[in-house]
Amino acid sequence: MxxxxxxxxxxxxxxxxxxxxxxxxxxxxxxxxxxxxxxxxxxxxxxxxxxxxxxxxxxxxxxxxxxxNAVPLQELVDRWIEPMLAGPTARGLIDLKTHLEKDTAMLTQPKPDLVLHTFIRCTRDALWEALTRAEIRAGYHFAAKSVEGDLAKPGDAVAMTRPDGGPMLREEVIALTPKSRIEATFEPAWMPDAPSSRTVMLLEDSPGGMKLTVEHYDLPPGSEGVNEGWSRLLSGLKTWLETGESVRFAQAG
Known part of the structure; x- marks a missing residue:
């Protein structure tokens, strides 16, 4: 800090x-x-x-x-400012990291529109479960009331609902390397006319725990709030894995 x-x-x-x-x-x-x-x-x-x-x-x-990388700044806000503004809210994931697969295929890939990283004191198995199992994701996601569907193999889909019961987000696995990498679609229901974008989550060992990197590709216009959304999500994930607390870092109001 x-x-x-x-x-x-x-x-x-x-x-x-x-x-x-x-x-x-x-x-x-x-x-x-x-x-x-x-x-x-x-x-x-x-x-x-x-x-x-x-x-x-x-x-x-x-x-x-x-x-x-807005995650460290979001952590400062969550630590000192948000508790005074929003009161006790559920808390999630915090720090994301950039892990690059350095083979020649990467040289032709487009650059991501958004990259965040975090460091979490946990095992690879615990982080993988938290990212892929619906009942765990529902405990730390900052805005989803429920999460249905696990991310176990290509073609698997996840559907998230808002607190009012309406659809919030759908994700479908494009490619998956167990306990290392998840590539999925990102289909926000709050932007029904927006084209699907693509996310990649990368897991890497780090001294004392794990590094998690999120790369987001093909974000359409009007997606300015996605960066903050990922920061809040990662803060909730980090808190859940390190303390066992189910906290959602929802926006005030």
Whole structure:
């Protein structure tokens, strides 16, 4: 947490975060054009932001793309601000990580529109169950009243309902590597006319626990709230796995 406050205590680094908030997934060359600073200076600031987990990166071919990682900031809000605004609400998942499969097939893949990562004190088996079993997901999802369907194999689908009983979200597994990777469709019922987008969740061992990375592709216009939704979801997941508490980090009101 000290690293987060140190990283934010500089106007140039805050300007870089603002630039990524306006348009996520920029290269170093693109970010240099947004700030009056040398390429070396921008690269140094980006390194500090990445060390604080406020940004995450994905490499596609010879290009390295930078993404705003809102999860640590959401954790600060949840810790000190939201309890005063929203009262006790159910709590979920927190920190997501970028894991890249470095084979030549990756070089032709498009860059994601959104990348988040988190670190969780848990086993690989526990994280996999929490991501794939409906009854567990229902306990930490920030907005779903119920979750039906497990993610066990390609073709499996999950349907989520809102607190008022209406449809909220549908996901269908496209490809799956057990306990390592889930690729699925993302079909939001709150945007009925929007085309389906695609998500990839990557699990990786980390000292003391696991790294979880979420990549979101093909987001349609009007999806600005998806970043915050993932942050709240991940906060609930992290809390559930580390404490056993079922907490939903719902938006105030």
């Amino acid at each position: 000290d690293a987060i406050f140190k990283a934010l205590n500089d106007p140039s680094r805050r300007a870089l975060l603002d630039a990524l908030r306006r348009r996520d997934g920029q290269t170093l060359t693109e970010l240099v054009e947004t700030i009056d600073m040398t390429r070396f200076g921008v690269a140094k600031h980006l390194g500090l932001l990445e060390d604080a987990h406020l940004i995450t990166t994905v490499k596609r071919g010879r290009f390295k793309y930078h993404y705003l």
